[in-house]
Amino acid sequence: MLAQSQTVFTEISNSTIEGNRNGIIMQSAMLPSVIQFNQIQDNLDRGLVGYFSGVETDTVFTVTGNQINRNGTIGLLSTRAIVTDNQFEGNQFTIGVAGELSKPETVNDLGNFYEGNTFANNEYENVKAVFSTSQFGLNGKLGFSYPDAFENPVIVSISSSNDIVVAGDTLDIGPGSVLKFGRNSTVRGISSTGLLRAISEVDRKIVFTTFSDDTYGGDTNNDSTATVPARSNWGGITLTGADTEGSEFRHAILRYAGTALTVDQSAEVVVDSSFISNSATGLTSRRNGVLTVRNSDIHTNRDGITINADAGNPVIQLNNIYDNEFGLRASRNLTAINNYWGDVTGPFVDQGSDVNTEGEGNRITLSNASTVVTYRPFLGARTGIQLGDVSDNGTISAFDASLILQHVVELTELTPPQLAAADVTGDGQVSALDASFVLQFVVGNISGFPGAGKQLPVNPADWLVYDMVTQHEYTDILIGTTGALPLQAADIALNYSSALYASAEYLTGTIADDWIREFNVQESSIHLAQAGMDANADAGEVIRLRLYFHEHTRGSEANDIEITRLRFNEVSLEDYLNELISTEIEQGSLPAAFALGNNYPNPFNPSTVIPFQLAAPGDVSVTVYNTLGQQVAVLMQGQAHAAGRFEVNFDASRLSSGVYFYVVEVREAEGTTLRAVKPMTLMK
Incomplete structure (x- = not known):
């Protein structure tokens, strides 16, 4: 093991570091350093660790041209760094970040700089680890930069206790980031005495959840459905002290925690346009902590919101508070007006001076009879959009999935609020994949909607199989999958020449037999949308369309066919397919056999x-x-x-x-x- 303690290393090159507990540790380093062209392999715990502090230069840590292979816990863990042209193979985790994550106006403005690295056969691919201690608290930008090779990346905590943000420091979480906790302990989360900001956009929500939650970021723990997420799978986020003022969660999702968010000791925190769910307690404030929660959904928790007697005066308004065992626990006087409590009749209240025993919404419980909660006026209908409830009837059902498919094939037109509810993937478009997620939610395969996320890089040639066969009376267009993409939905819109073809029909694809579908044929176009409840990773035919020639055009070659939309899940493939069709038509669509x-x-x-x-x-x-x-x-x-x-x-x-x-x-x-x-x- 090479360690930086009394000796100062600024460069390690062309060496083999193997068989140690840790390969290279550069602890509290204060000089720019380079690690290059080494073999760092077969170390029991960590391959390369670089913790730098107090370095004012633009470039701090350069890691280039190394083979970082088969290290027990992680290949590379560092503060801000330049990481280029390295090989990561056979590690548990490949890369991780700690301490100072970024520096403005440098190559590390958004975090580590990655280029030219390769990754193979690691236990947790597409995962960036995060680690912190009280000495190396997280400071800077997290989730703004990843290696190009990472698809649908996830951030996973590997800290031995809570991840730390210390007073005076700021941690900004990148839009669309998915952070997972509780890999080895259910008590871990984030403990911040500094500024924590998770501010995003409606179509790129930031997610804080458990390591076993496959809804966001996929099957990170590589166990398929063997583990099911549950309340208290991880500790939650705690913000403590006056230096947290300005902390905000906007367009964020927090779920499956013990207490998803705790506002403590004079902290002032805003939660806006966010989703807090499936936790033992959603939101709580205490010891002069001031919680402002607006325009958010607090649902499916044991306790939705808990305000302790010593908490500061909260702001609770324009929220949807539903499906909690207790919507609000109050131990001090407060106002919570203009909220929807899950039913038109309002919250159930059987204590205090303003009871509402006919309320069928979530319960408001008071610590004693003298506590006053002002909850009127309340909303008789939810505010904003409930994802999945396209019919706007207060429930999510297979009917909502059917409405989505009808919209995709242009049999019905959805209103702007319905479109917002239908876009359960949160990517700004409504497709058959949204219908698939609604069906999965209805049958209990998932407990929430993706809401956002990064679209996988796509090489259509790896996914798509295509053939066009013309007989005397008709042309068949066959579109299939190689099985490389687990398929949940597909939709297509096709224009054809009404002068050449008289009619069209859809013939069921072999791997889509049990999917639900909507099909719309017009004079010169076809619209098809279909969705399943389970991802299908088999190779096979997904779509077969048949175009019939007019009697007087029988025997003609296929021509004048344009795919205006083709999506597998929500990946657009029409440009690639049109190129294939054009090439085949130009080549005369020669038969494959006698x-x-x-x-x-x-x-x-x-x-x-x-x-x-x-x-x-x-x-x-x-x-x-x-x-x-x-x-x-x-x-x-x-x-x-x-x-x-x-x-x-x-x-x-x-x-x-x-x-x-x-x-x-x-x-x-x-x-x-x-x-x-x-x-x-x-x-x-």
């Missing part, structure tokens, strides 16, 4: 058309036989044909009614002979 089609019409009188297709050039013969095996007509004899689709006419005017057989033989250039036979019926 085939003999069904004659049409059939039965016929007196003439019919026999279609066939060739995948390669050859000499073609077409012959007709009766049921005795006697040859009755030669329609073509050894005629040279290029690859393509062809037809031959058969006039049976001189023949009597009955069953006949048509035979097509193809002798290809290399000498191979292909042969196919089909029956047809002449009916005079």
